[in-house]
Amino acid sequence: MHVCFSFLAQEHLLLSILPSHIASQVKEKLETALHEIEDRDREEHRLRSQAGFHFGRRGKGRAGRVWALQRKPFSDLFVAHHTNVSILFADIVNFTPLTVALRPDQLVATLNELFGRFDQAAAARDCLRIKLIGDCYLAVSGLPTPTPLHASNALHLGLDMLDVIREVRRRMRVEVTMRIGVHSGAVISGIIGIYKWHFDIWSRDTLIANRLEQTGVPGRLHTSAQTRDIFLSHLHHDPASTALQFTPERAELRDAYLAQNNVQTFLVVPPDRAGGGRGRSSNSRTSTGVSRHATIHVRFACA
Numbered sequence: 529m530h531v532c533f534s535f536l537a538q539e540h541l542l543l544s545i546l547p548s549h550i551a552s553q554v555k556e557k558l559e560t561a562l563h564e565i566e567d568r569d570r571e572e573h574r575l576r577s578q579a580g581f582h583f584g585r586r587g588k589g590r591a592g593r594v595w596a597l598q599r600k601p602f603s604d605l606f607v608a609h610h611t612n613v614s615i616l617f618a619d620i621v622n623f624t625p626l627t628v629a630l631r632p633d634q635l636v637a638t639l640n641e642l643f644g645r646f647d648q649a650a651a652a653r654d655c656l657r658i659k660l661i662g663d664c665y666l667a668v669s670g671l672p673t674p675t676p677l678h679a680s681n682a683l684h685l686g687l688d689m690l691d692v693i694r695e696v697r698r699r700m701r702v703e704v705t706m707r708i709g710v711h712s713g714a715v716i717s718g719i720i721g722i723y724k725w726h727f728d729i730w731s732r733d734t735l736i737a738n739r740l741e742q743t744g745v746p747g748r749l750h751t752s753a754q755t756r757d758i759f760l761s762h763l764h765h766d767p768a769s770t771a772l773q774f775t776p777e778r779a780e781l782r783d784a785y786l787a788q789n790n791v792q793t794f795l796v797v798p799p800d801r802a803g804g805g806r807g808r809s810s811n812s813r814t815s816t817g818v819s820r821h822a823t824i825h826v827r828f829a830c831a
Contacts, residue, residue, distance in 0.1 A: 546727050547656055549672040550606050550719065607718040613670035614682035614712040614755055615734050616655070617741035618646075618689055620663040621705045629702055639663070642696060649688040653681045658729055665689070668729060671717060679758040682710045683772070686749040687798050694747075705747040709740025711791075712755040732789070739786055740793060743779040750777060753792040773797035 620626075627635055646665055650657050654677070655669040667685060670678030686708040693706045713733025719725050736752065744750030756774050774794040780786040786793065 546719070546725065547672065550727060553604075553606060605718045605720065607716060608672070609714065609716055610671045610674075610729075611714045612674055612676075612678060612712075613668050613715055614678040614710055614758070615715065615729070615737035616665075616667045616669075616682045616686055616708065616710050617738045618665040618667075618686070618706050618708040619741055620693075621707055621746040622703055623663045626702055626704050629700075638696070638700070642692065645692050646689055649692065650685055653685040653688065655681055655685050658727065666729075668715065671715065671729070676762045679710075679712050679755045680762065682712075683749065683751065683755065683759060683796055686710055686751075687796070690747065690749065707741050707744040707746055708749045709737050709742070709744050710749065710751045710755050711737035711740055712752070712758050736786070736789060736791055739783060740779070740791075743783045743786065743793070745777070745795060749796040750779065751794055751796055753794065756794055771799045 626638070630638060643660060643665065646667075647657055650667050653669070654675060655667045656671055658666045658668055660666075667682070669675065669681035669685070675681070689708060690706060693704065696702075697704055711733055713731065713736070715729040715731040715734055717727065717729045719727050740750045740752060751774070759772075773796070775797055777793045777795045779793040780791055
């Protein structure tokens with residue numbers, strides 16, 4: 529029973545650091561590296577014994593084994609190219625007042641609950657959380673398993689996260705919200721680090737998703753024309769019976785990086801806002817001058 533529990537604990541620890549498709553490969557590499565280290569240790573002990581060197585404990589061998597495992601004992605970076613994914617960046621707005629309003633333990637507990645619920649939503653939407661950076665959340669859909677619904681998954685995850693943050697705001701009576709950006713394209717993934725491993729993604733499209741978050745509207749989901757078009761082209765795959773709208777935001781007119789990459793941007797309007805009941809966030813900018821008739825109405829096809 530103890531051995532089984534220890535094995536499960538090790539598995540859980542590895543999966544908390546790396547995604548499952550990488551963790552299994554890393555585990556095999558670690559086991560191979562450990563066996564090689566032990567074989568070298570035994571061979572060194574045998575040769576020293578034959579040469580007449582006598583020692584009681586093999587402390588040096590154990591120390592070498594610990595040192596080797598503290599470092600990454602394999603050279604593979606597990607680099608992979610993923611051509612059809614959607615990347616989500618989210619950042620908490622007005623995080624500083626939250627740090628003032630809460631005790632340190634309350635702040636950490638709140639963030640743990642918040643990000644934990646984001647992780648649950650990501651799993652339900654077939655998205656993979658890549659990392660947390662302070663109060664920033666990065667996730668991707670379409671990795672490692674490709675799916676034609678990666679744009680839909682990422683967009684709905686963003687809307688789920690906004691629902692979660694609204695609930696936290698009401699419950700805690702703190703003016704806190706989020707900016708969220710979603711863009712679709714390609715990424716490269718891999719493991720970096722020697723003493724501390726980190727799975728991450730890189731690409732121009734990742735930078736664009738980050739810019740969409742930074743130039744977005746608090747309390748709203750900001751996306752690109754590329755994500756919108758992929759979403760529209762796969763409506764027949766999605767069994768959901770809900771409506772989304774895409775309203776031009778034109779962040780490319782005020783952001784040089786978006787303009788250089790010819791990125792047109794939109795705000796996503798969920799069904800409960802489609803009728804204008806709640807409108808835009810009180811913290812948001814005024815409209816860019818686009819009439820309501822420019823809004824693109826989308827309805828999912830029922831399966």
